[in-house]
Amino acid sequence: MKAKKARFICFIIITVIATVLLFSGCTRKAPESVPQSPPPPQVLVIGEQFDLRGLDPATNMSDFIRSLIFNNLVELDLDFKKGSSGLAQSWQMEPDGKTWTFYLRPNVHFHDGTPWNAEAARINLDRLRKGPGQGWIGYIDRIEEIDNLTIRIHLKEPVFTFASDLTPPFQAMVSPSALSEEGKAVAAVGTGPFKLVHWEKDSEFILERNEDYFEGAPILEKIIFKVIPDAETRALALEAGQIDMMSGREALTVVQRFLNKPDFNVVKKMGQTSEVVFFNTYRQPFDDVRVRRAVALAVPWETVVPQLLAGMAEPPQNFFSPAYGEFLQPNPILPKYNPEQAKSLLEEAGWVTTAAGAREKNGQTLKATLCFGSGNEEDRLLSTVVQSYLKDIGMNVELKALESAALREALRDKQYDMIMIGQWMIPHDDPTTHYLRGYWHSKSTYTIFVSEKLDDMINRLARSMDKKERLQLHREIQAEILDHVPFMVVFHRNNVMLMNRKVKDFEISTGTWQLFRGLRKARIG
């Protein structure tokens, strides 16, 4: 009898706890009051998705942190144009496209006091072209030191995009004193606006301002990065005031929540990257262009993207993000939602509806897998939507969530039917490498779709030294690729940063990897 009584009490307690929990979510925290004076300490706490991961900007350091600690010879400004903020003040290409002269910025020192000069530039470029940057600037033949602040670089072949190829943060200039004999950076010593002072793996890393930065010292004294991989947890930490700022990268669903909160600012700008779905053009069912086109016609991105990611991403407009302005065709032919046409294309391709409602061809049912990144909230959401719309035209889709490394592997080994993933290999303002080394040339890494015609066009683009002809070729290549529908654009991604109201004057960049560069001018107010 006693036991029964105890159990009854337990039952009551559980019910009470459940009720309390039910309503506890409804309470609202009072906004924390911000002290007006004295002037606030210039310390910023950022919740970051990735750890620092390493000290070498050319290999293992987090892509997003590199541009805070290091500078490149040539750099892109916040609007994704080659500016004069790099370590070369100006440069010049000879008409043959093979000889380039760079005039270096004077009076610059690395964080450890080592001077920046022609020798440092040569050591860095030699290390990159022979080692980690081989795939990008392996075409350098030799480097000549003209005087203390001038270098002349001779290329093996004409490369119109050479200056642009020097802009991605993995081509950063490291202090020669921090390089080991094997050419690895053993300390994070650069010329950038902030210095690395502390790093605790997978927990936090701290940057302090570089008082001698050549464009003027930043206002912020210290930036503390706390590593919080989960987007939802980062958002809660921001709300609780434990962090002041977080990136909306791969967390657009979280960002939406902050749009209408008075205590927080959302800073955004159309970014350089887009989200796409690649089709595996090498095996059934997507070896048939009609099936690919049918799928591209079956999903109404123009309505889905604004509804699900309102204000955070733009529905498909072109081959690349609008940030690529002049490289894009003015009127691209993108598939527009038309389920009836999609169904008739499938019929035409031989996939006919059976009694059970599924489509079949030669006894095989029409089905496909769709792989996506498991940590990517917006892709998870959109994959489910794709699955539902493709069911409407009679295609069964199985979703497969993969860790980011496995996703990359699947893309490389073509272990997918469809794969939703970011558009890569567009690290700077000229997307030539995207076709040549990324996806669309028979010698590229991912060979999503290749043809002799396309190879030929891309080769011509790579050799061309005429700006006008190049733009024309860019547009023709894009039109040729779009004509075969080897992929569909899902959305163009905005770069988004969420911050507490006390963070002032932060400007966000178009370039994904330069995301934090705007911190140089930011302040706590």
Next chain:
Amino acid sequence: MLLKDRLALVGLIIIVVIVTAGMLAPRLAPHDPLHIDLSLRLEPPGKQFILGSDHLGRCVLSRLLYGTGVSLKTSFLVLGMIMTAGIFFGTLSGYCGGLIDNIIISVIDVLLAFPGLVLALAIAGMLGPSLTNVMIAIAAVHWVGYARIIRGMVISIKEKEYVLAARACGSNSLQIVIRHILPNILSPIIVLATLDMGSIILTISGLSFLGLGAQPPNPEWGAMLNDGRTYMQVAPWLMYFPGLAILVTVMAFNLMGDGLRDLFDPRSLRRL
């Protein structure tokens, strides 16, 4: 006697209601649980959607109802696998004794030493995310407990007079196990299974919450909880209802298990 134990009765009634609801889901559900309508996302509970709609405009009530079927079916299947393996290895080990017993009991002890959920996570992670794999993972971890208990019971029963009598009459081992031993251990095992049902449902939901179990768009309570996590503050009903469903179901099975335990064998099982 079950009627006298009010709480067990409550548990039983809840279970009956849930099972019925799960079986009749296709008739009861007001909407298609997989139908996406983006113009109706995150609707609060109201006239159109009794329990609201989720982030893709799907009806939460319909998904819960279909999810009932998924949760109960998988739990019963897992239980079936566990019982089969547990009874087979438990009886084998207990009845045969000797070297076989030594080998089996060492395997069981090694497996028991691991924390169950971690091992299940590892197995499910290795096999890849899917509901079937999660079932395999849970069964692979849980059967050892049963095998151990059954072994103990078999050892104590096989020395009983009626077993000796059966042997003296010329029954072979298989007949003895099936006719005389199994019927005598079955009732306590059923009680144990009922008690365990709750924890199995919880584990399946837990692994689905972590993304290893049911894959989208299939409705499953744990997966629904995980989907709702992002919208916890704007649309809390996405988490309340699946959470309550898990809570109530697990509680019902525990209440009934408690009642059954008292009913069947109050002394020997209370110690377990």
